[in-house]
Amino acid sequence: xxxxxxxxxxxxxxxxxxxxxxDVTGAYTSDLLSDVMGYAKDGGALIxxxxxxxxxxxxxxxxxSVLIICNSRPIPEDMLAAARDEGIAILLTxxxxxTVSGKLYRLLAKA
Numbered sequence: 001x002x003x004x005x006x007x008x009x010x011x012x013x014x015x016x017x018x019x020x021x022x023d024v025t026g027a028y029t030s031d032l033l034s035d036v037m038g039y040a041k042d043g044g045a046l047i048x049x050x051x052x053x054x055x056x057x058x059x060x061x062x063x064x065s066v067l068i069i070c071n072s073r074p075i076p077e078d079m080l081a082a083a084r085d086e087g088i089a090i091l092l093t094x095x096x097x098x099t100v101s102g103k104l105y106r107l108l109a110k111a
Contacts, residue, residue, distance in 0.1 A: 001023065001108060001111040002021045002022065002023055002024070003066045003089045003091075004021050006024055006045070006091070006104065006107065007089075007091050009103075010068070010091070010103055010104065010107075011093070012091040012093040013092045013093070014089065014090075014091055015069075015075050015090040015091065016075075016080050016083040016084055016088070016089055016090035018084050018087065019065070019066075019088060019089040022043065022065045023043075024044060024045050024065055024066060024108065025042075025043045025108075026044040026108065027044050027046070027047055027068075027101065027104050027105070027108065028041065028045070028046055028047070028064075029046075029047040029097050029100075029101045030046070030047075030048060031050050031097075033050065033054060033055065033058045036048075036058050036059075036062060036064075037058055037061060037062060040062045041062075042062065042063040042064075043063060043065055044064055044065065045064065045065065045066045045067070045068055045104065046064045046066070046068065047068045047097050047100050047101055048069065048070065048097065049069065049070050050069075051069050051073040051074065051076065051079060052076060052078075052079055053076070053079045053081075055079065057082070059083075059086070059088050060088070064088065065088065065089065066088065066089040066090070066091060067083070067088060067089070067090045068091045068093060068100055068104075069090060069091065069092050069093070070093055070094075070096050070097045070100055071094065071095075071096055071097075072092065072093070072094045073092075075090060075092065
């Protein structure tokens, strides 16, 4: 399932849209960035409320393709710029991490 298909299925807004529309192979949910570095898988999505440029840096280290920011957190301009530079998509949703994780799990399990 591609990033744009995920955004559409979740009803999430694509905030940073300068990216390659890759297939997403899995996801990881965490707000602790050191946890993400240790356990997230390459090519996946990160579901979080951490809306700052350090999240993009961690995504780059782990080769995460898309950040899904929950709870309608405001996205700062420096985060958008960093994600644009790295080609990482940012999706924004009003839903919480639990809900998004469950929805994305079901979507990816079907794909």
